[in-house]
Amino acid sequence: MKLYFDPITVNCRKVVAGLDLIGASYDAEVLNYFAGDHKQPAFLEINPNAELPALVDDDLVLWESNAILVYACEKLGNKVAYPEDPKIRGDITRWLLWESSKWFSGCYAYLVENVVKPILDDKPDTDLLAAHAPTFHGQASILEASLAGREWLCADHATIADIAVAAPMHLHAAQKLPLENYPNIRAWIGRVEALPCWQKSDPIPHIPAELLAKLA
Ligand SMILES: N[C@@H](CCC(=O)N[C@@H](CS)C(=O)NCC(=O)O)C(=O)O
Incomplete structure (x- = not known):
């Protein structure tokens, strides 16, 4: 999995902490929020909303931080961070x-x-x-x-x-x-x-x- 993020933003901090809680490893692609990297064409192809974070896992391109957390729990089968009840x-x-x-x-x-x-x-x-x-x-x-x-x-x-x-x-x-x-x-x-x-x-x-x- 590759995570596109800038560690200073709210929703990126959420996924960085959440993926750590889940125990999910990923390749980090750090963008500069204040420099507007998330508005550049290369990133807009990944997230047309021009928002961080985004996750790419093979053919899955996922934006929305909370969707990323649920996906990581399901992919890893983590039933502590995301109990199955x-x-x-x-x-x-x-x-x-x-x-x-x-x-x-x-x-x-x-x-x-x-x-x-x-x-x-x-x-x-x-x-x-x-x-x-x-x-x-x-x-x-x-x-x-x-x-x-x-x-x-x-x-x-x-x-x-x-x-x-x-x-x-x-x-x-x-x-x-x-x-x-x-x-x-x-x-x-x-x-x-x-x-x-x-x-x-x-x-x-x-x-x-x-x-x-x-x-x-
Ligand atoms: N609902 C989205 C919101 C994402 C979002 O708003 N990200 C902020 C950083 S925390 C962003 O990149 N905003 C774009 C901007 O301010 O130009 C999610 O949870 O991923």
């Missing part, structure tokens, strides 16, 4: 879809305003974030309630659902995600952050020091 799989599918359709954009506004814009020498739009806050809090309240009394989202151990849902908040401190009222989310993301696959996929070492300095 249909109810757990249904639950995992639910969280993968929720992450992609709701939570990603819920968290992304904070990433753009508080991380990407300062890196690009632009100012966060505080009015935009204030208008967006109710959307984020509505979604965070759902995640908070779902984590009550449990350590992981879908099983008694980490699955690909935890990796997928953690990814949009992977820089939560720099994103300034308002997590003050969500103790279950804070405890759970702490558990995700203790996973070796999460630590090994830390994007910070891949961000040039002069860009990181702008976030200080």
Whole structure:
């Protein structure tokens, strides 16, 4: 398998950590997101959406990060990261879809305003974030309630659902995600952050020091 990715982006961090959790090995093709490599014709032939990541496995060309995680689990037969109990799989599918359709954009506004814009020498739009806050809090309240009394989202151990849902908040401190009222989310993301696959996929070492300095 060959993975096309830039380790600094949300959905690439998701697949790098997830493939590690699954135990899937791959050839790495690193692209430069900020240089726009994902918009170049060669990559558009792989993913016409001009988005990272993408996976190529023989004649299968797969984009959508969550599809990549499910495919890798099925290819390797990993029933820990993706338990075969249909109810757990249904639950995992639910969280993968929720992450992609709701939570990603819920968290992304904070990433753009508080991380990407300062890196690009632009100012966060505080009015935009204030208008967006109710959307984020509505979604965070759902995640908070779902984590009550449990350590992981879908099983008694980490699955690909935890990796997928953690990814949009992977820089939560720099994103300034308002997590003050969500103790279950804070405890759970702490558990995700203790996973070796999460630590090994830390994007910070891949961000040039002069860009990181702008976030200080
Ligand atoms: N739903 C897609 C979203 C992929 C996506 O949005 N990737 C971002 C990086 S995290 C990207 O490449 N965006 C293109 C751009 O900003 O130009 C997935 O999960 O793979």
